[in-house]
Amino acid sequence: MIPAVVLMTLLWSTDLQAQSVSPPAEYSVRLVDGTTSCSGTVEVFYRGEWSGLCNRWLWDMMRDVKVVCREMDCGNPVAVSRGPLNEDGRGGVMMWSCSGDEFSNRWCDIKGGPGVCDGGYYHHVTCSESVRLVDGAGLCSGRVEVKSNQSWVSVCEADFDRQDAEVVCRDVGCGAPAALQGGLYGGGEGQTWDKEFQCKGKESLLLDCDTSDRENNTCLPGNAVRLTCSEPDDVRLVGGGSRCAGGVEWYDQVEWRTVGAEDEDQRNVAAVVCRQLGCGSTVSVQPIKTTRGFLVSCYGSESSLRECERSYDLLPGLTVICSESVRLVDGAGLCSGRVEVKSNQSWASVCEADFDRQDAEVVCRDVGCGAPAALQGGLYGEGEGQIWDKEFQCKGNESLLLDCDTSDRENNICLPGNAVGLTCSEPDDVRLVGGGSRCAGGVEWYHQGEWRIVGTDDRDQRHVAAVVCRQLGCGSTVSALAGNTTRGNGVFCSGSDSSLRECLIMDHLLPGLTVICSDLLVQPDIFLTDPMGGVFRGHQRPEMFRGYNFTITCSTQPQYPGGSFLLTFTGSNRTQIQPAVNHSAAFLFPAADDSHQGNYSCVYDNYVFSHNFSSESELLSLTITASPLPAFIIRHVVVLLILLTTITTSYLYYKPTRRQKRVNRVSSMDLYVNAMEMVSLSSRAEAGPGEERAAQGTE
Structure with a gap:
């Protein structure tokens, strides 16, 4: 196997041969006017003279400075400062961009000449010398x-x-x-x-x-x-009542300065700030309309804000809220991931055995998400650090995980694959109003204690609508239209975001957005009614005796008028359809037999907002069983019970006087004769034609 350093050397040799035999000398770099060989003002040799750098970007991105420190055979970048051009006028003609992985600045993107820059600045770099x-x-x-x-x-x-x-x-x-x-x-x-x-x-x-x-x-x-x-103490959050909440400030050139960001970069900057402060996951980030700060641009994966790009262009400042003591990592969005808690200034995974539903409810609340949706060990990896050595004793109603009691773990062993993974539902900070359904209407977003209209431009309507339908659990987007009269906070989404708070919220107003999602109709109900008036839902798995009639009823909540119900039966692929009357329909089945056994479901169809929508109920599984007694015996028993009840009632009702004794005896005899005739008629109804003729012959 070729050692990594040898392989890298061979690759670089091949790369140099492909580009040129020797890199151009005019791109040499040096540090001047510093206190050591690893500090000073950055100058690049270009077209026969040493030049400074542009002011278009502040050029203090740590990935660029890494290359300078590496080129000077120094250690890590320590600090970068910036000021106007030197009085001798050197510089101001270079623009430089590196990825940070280059072995030399010669392979960075370097441009120079008139018109490249609109002014000059010097950039002072300090690298560590010996480590x-x-x-x-x-x-x-x-x-x-x-x-x-x-x-x-x-x-x-x-x-x-x-x-x-x-x-x-x-x-x-x-x-x-x-x-x-x-x-x-x-x-x-x-x-x-x-x-x-x-x-x-x-x-x-x-x-x-x-x-x-x-x-x-x-x-x-x-x-x-x-x-x-730990990361340097050059970033802080102020005015939020906690070190993990407030306006973002960065210490630069002996003073604290407000940090601002472009609309599309706010979430990335917030993620870096929370990470640098050791404050867990980002709960929210919003621009401060009344405050402006210098521009910062991050990828979101940086360890600290000093690794991001910075410029002195002024943009609205940022207010960031972090979760402080808990975070969800390696998940699909802000509301899922492996649970990690802060322990002795480092982050530790939590063992599944030490975590229950009440703990999950508090964690989801702490990170600004909705109720827990899934709890499973090993779902989002094991992490590289230690395992939390306590067991949480949350009651489930605490606002923060820090408010929960803890106890020592009974067992200090946490087997591989048992680091707990948590998926929370998205927060209830988005709603659709005015459409008659939670899955249709104008988009509103809950922000700073009030519901605000959400607006978009034409090209972003479908992306925002997709995120809204996904967050509400309303399926896919059917339509997204801009409102004509209302205007709201501009929102920009990529379309793959899990919730609207992962999108970019802008200051300027745009036309309000109306969204219709595919799951517009609520799920209909299905239930069975037997001859005795018993009502059975699908989860109760009803049973019906052979020969008895039954009714299956479909119903839905009153959302929209009209529509129809389709009753499907999987036993024989039979279907029946009826219009929805008062939002329901009843399907009668006489004389149940084995062919009626199977799964039934109701499908509600309706034409709303110029589209066809449908929604299906849960399954109702019906079992047909034999009657415990023959039907004619049951009917005879019922008639005899009626007879006995009638005689008893009559006996108690009439006073037994001498004059009435004979009348009572006659009345009782009449009742008895009538009852026996009912029994006879019932028997003939149960018997077949042959049996009926035999009975008549006997008579």
Whole structure:
């Protein structure tokens, strides 16, 4: 197997041959007027002179600065500042864009010449000199490497302690150490540092620390130290009553400045801010109409705001609310993912055995979502960190997970695949009004304590409608039309968003949107009525005796007038149809037999809003069984019971006087004769023609 470093070298050699034998020298970079060889104003050699950079973008994106630090053989980017052109007039003719992965600035997108820029600025960069973090998730995590004899070497875990970590985090411009562990970010390809650091923890730079010879020159594979530092304290949320809620501010050039973002970038910026502050998932993000701040643009995956692009163009400031102590990660949207809680300034997964429905209700509420929809272990992976060592004791009505009691776990083992995954329903902050159904009408969105009209431009109507129908659980979009008289907050969606709050909410007003979804009609009801007046729903799995009649009734809530019911029967693919009268229809079945056994369902059809809609009920499963007694015996028993009741009532009703005794005896005899005639008629009705003739002959 070819080592990675050799393979990379071969690839780069091939790339250089494809582009040119030697990269153009005029794209050389340098840092001038700095205090060290790894700090200073960035200048690029172009057309025979050293030039500064454009002011079109602030050019302090960390992916660009990474390339400069790498080109200067320095460590991590630590800081970037910006100011007007030097008095000698150098610069102002270059525009530069890098991905951050280039080995040299020569392969970045560099443009120059008149008209490229509309003014010049200098950009001052500070890189760490003697230490860097590589192969990590961001600028503040990775394998620790130090500079030794003009090459970078890994540090053995045994030669590195907490005090050393504090100095390294400070040296690379990050916050306090959060985790220290060997082998997490690989073992490195080069040699290992042959000294042991003796830092006191207060030094500003790793170069200021004392060192000593190592007692053991052996560093086993997998023991190269890795370090995760907290993000720098250069971002804050103000005015929201919590460190995880409020207006976004960023510390730049010795002052706190308001952060603004383009409409389509607000959600990405909020995600980075919540991540940098260790504040969990984004609950909401809204522009501040009265406040403006400098422009920030993020992809959403950055570890901190300093890795995003920044410009001094002014845009509305942002108000962000984060969930603070809990987050859902690796899910399909803001309301699904693996449950992680904050523990000792790091995030830990929760074991399924320590989490129940009441806990899920609080988590869904905490992250700004609706009620829990699914709870399952291992659904969204296991995560890389530790397992939460407590068991939640939520009652289900708490607003925040922090408000819940906890207890020690009975079992400290959490088997693989048991990290709990949670899917919450989307929040109830969207509704359709004026259409006679929750799945049709004008779109409104609940924001800042009131329901507001949602508007869109023509090209985005279908995307917004798709998100609304999906969030409401109303199926797919049937139509999306702009309102003529109403105007609302502009919304822009990609169409794949899980809910409207994942879309971009804009300041300007656009025509209100009317949406009709496919699940416009509510689900109809189906029930069976037997001859004795008993009513049975589908989930009750009714039984019916052979020879008895029964009725199946279809009904629906009063939404729209008219329509019809189609009764389908899976036993023989038979269907019957009746118009909906008072929103219902009854289907009569005489003399039940085995052919009636099977599944029935009601389909309600109606023509509304110039479209045909339908909705199907649940299944009603009917079983036909034999009667426990022959029908004629049952009828005889019923008649005799009637006779006995009649005689008893008559006896109690008439007073037994001497004069009336004979009358009572006659009346009782008449009643008895009449009853026997009823029995005889019932018997003849039950008998066949042959049996009836035999009975007549006997008589």
